[in-house]
Structures are given as structure tokens and as C-alpha cells.
Amino acid sequence: MLERAELEQRLRKLKQQLYPQAVPDKKEREYVEATAAELQEKFRKAVQGIKEIEDVNICGSVGKNTWVKGKREVDIFLLFKKGTAKHVMEKFTEEVAKQVLESCQPIKASRQYIRGKYKDFEVDVVPVYKIERPEEFVCITDVTPFHVQYVRSRLAAEQRDEVRILKKYLQLVHCYGAESYISGLSGYAAELLIIYYGGFERCLASLCTSKPPIYIDIEQRYGSLAAARAVLSAPKLRSPIIIIDPVLPTRNAAASLSYQRFARLLYATFQTVDALPQEKPVLKKYKLTFYLPENVFGKKVLAQATAFFSRLKRRLQQEGFFVLEYEVHSPSSGIYCIEFKLLNSELPELGIKLGPYIWLVSAVKQFVHEHADALTFGLEDTRIYAVYKRRLRNIKEFVEHLLKESELARATFLQQVKRWEIEEC
Secondary structure (H helix, E strand, C coil): CCCHHHHHHHHHHHHHHHHHHHCCCHHHHHHHHHHHHHHHHHHHHHCCCCCCEEEEEEEHHHHHCCCCCCCCEEEEEEEECCCCCHHHHHHHHHHHHHHHCEEEEEECCCCCEEEEEECCEEEEEEEEECCCCHHHCCCHHHHHHHHHHHHHHHCCHHHHHHHHHHHHHHHHCCCECCCCCCCCECHHHHHHHHHHHCCHHHHHHHHHCCCCCEEECCCCCCCCHHHHHHHCCHHHHCCCEEEECCCCCCCECCCCCCHHHHHHHHHHHHHHCCCCCCCCCCCEEEEEEEECCCCCCCHHHHHHHHHHHHHHHHHHHHHCCCEEEEEEEEEECCEEEEEEEECCCECCCEEEEEEEECCCHHHHHHHHHHCCCCCEEEEECCEEEEEEECCCCEHHHHHHHHHHHCHHHHCHHHHCCCEEEEEEC
């Protein structure tokens, strides 16, 4: 592997390559900022007379001035008086959004929010409580305005572009997004990493040369990982990077990151800087695509898709297909894909079913009865097995069987699918 100084030097070159892809020019900055201000003004006018709404904030990456070039998304937060009933918040949010935006759709979440269109922007209108301190939150989104304030106060002007480059890189290596189907880093976590490390190359070099868990406590709320473990519950500290939220120290801002996704980040980085040999197209790669109605989308459906794909992978492996890696993504509304690599796309003519331990006489008798059509039986170590002739050997045929005839066919996600297709890519 590379020495730290050489690694940083190569990452600096990578940053130069990413800069034009990640950093908006002056014209785009002015357009996005003007549109955001225009939206804020329109929403402030729309909420006049609604005593439950105290203010309208621009949040998200536009609010923090860290959006990636070409991104046309604005988050509008409606700040309600604390104590306003949830159904009242959701009702006013929808009414106000429809006054300003086109193509409004409600999105199910802990509090329903509205997604709509304004010019060429996708706009989320989110109801939150206006609270004095982060600890007073009812729903975690209530803390978001504090995150925006913190990032704006701590990021130096030149570091905003460092954040953009880091976000772009995380997107390219499929490690960006806190959603369960991604298990990557959120935009806020990326911003905190730049605040802590100072820049893109130092951040990635540190992550690539440190053994997880990597503990980051910008405001020194606990002082050490051991001290944090004494206060925070174990589930909050299971991620390979632990970032104590400077705004809400009972929260790990990188809790969404899985070890698998972290490993993917390191592997992609080592390959990008030529610290590891480049992959060669030796293994066969398949793409399984499901088509749902266009109005079926959102985090809930993606979570269902991820759970379904995980079950599908297990069944393939149980049958003897060696699935080495897979990615789940949704390229557009109503379309969900799983891309996976296989060591073997064709199975041998004969297969084996492993049975119970030989001394479990009743279980062995039942196993033999259930596999009466087996070609033969035998003993593997201490367990009986049955040899059978496979009916389906090809990956495409087997997937088709699973989706039509197995218990997977009853999965909630699959019930919403209009059609599907599998192809080698």
C-alpha cells in the first residue's frame, strides 16, 4: 500500500479531476441562490395568517451552500409552534405547498412531507417544530435547522467546495446516502468530515489509513470512544465511523454507514489511486430490473426492495450460485434494480441437500421421506445428505422460478411489480 504522503498527493490529483464535476460556476450559484430566496419569499407569503407557522427556512445542501453542481433540489422547512398537532402540521404543509409548487405529492415519513416542482427544481416541504434547543426535538428532523446553522458557522468559504468534491466522490463510488438501501454517509456527515479533517485529500487519506471504528468528536463532548460508550447505547455506535453530532451529542451522525459500504469506499479509493490492481471483467454481471407504477416510490418502497433483494441473494446462494457483490439502486421513479456479480452462472447437473445429524433418528427418517425422489443418500461428516438432479441450472431460469413459484413471490415488494427483466451486462 502507499505511504500516507503519496496517498494524499494522488488524492489531490483526484480532487483536481473532480472539481469541474462537483463545483458549480458563478452563473449556477447565482441561479440556485436566487431561486431558493424566491421560494422562501413565496412560502413566507403563503403562510401569512397561519398562526401555527412561525417561520420558513431553507435547509439541506442549498441552505448550507454545499450542493453539488447540477443538483436542483431545495428543502423548505416550515417551523411550527411547538405543540401543534401532527395532523394540523401535515394539513397546512400540503395546503401551503400547493399554493407555490406544481405536481405536489405527499411522501410518507414519521411526519408526512410534500414533494413538488418549481421551475427545474425538486422541492421538499417539511414540517418541523420550532424549538429553542436541539434536545427538545420530537422528530429528528426538528434538529435539521440547527445542523444548517452549525455547518454554516463552522465551514470556511473554501471548505464548501471541499465538501462538494467529497459528496461527488461518495456518489461516484455509491457510498452517498443515509437511506437503509444504501447504508452510506449523509450529506451532513460529509460536511462534518470536512470540518474535522479540513479538506478532501486529508479526509480520505485518514479514513483509508485508520482502523475502524474511527472516532470523531469535533466539540469534544465525550473526549474518547470509551467515554461515549458509557453514555450512548450500543446500536448507535456500531458504524465504522462514529461522528458525535456536535449539535445533538446523543446521536452518531454516521450511524447509517455499514461496514460493507465503508469497505466499498476504501476499495474504490485504493483502486482509484492505483494502490490496488484494477478489476478485470472476468466475472459475469447481471442486472435484475423491476418496474412498478410511477406513483409508487419513496423510502418505504426502497426499504421493501432492499429487504426483498437481500432474501433473493440468500436463496441464490443456498442453491449454489456464488453471489460476490450486489448493488441496489433506483435510477428513476417506479424502477428498481439489483446488479450482482456471479462466480458461476450455471450450476452442475447434480445438487446436494444437507440433512440432520445422523443420530437424530426421527429427523433423519423424515428427511429421507421428504426426499424420496433423491438419486442417492450419503453422509457428510456427521450429517446425512441427499443427491438430486437439478431441474433448473441457469441463473435466468432459476430467478424466474423464484419470482413466480417460490415463497419470494408473495413478498410485499413483488406484489407491486408490473413486470421485471433480467439481463447480462
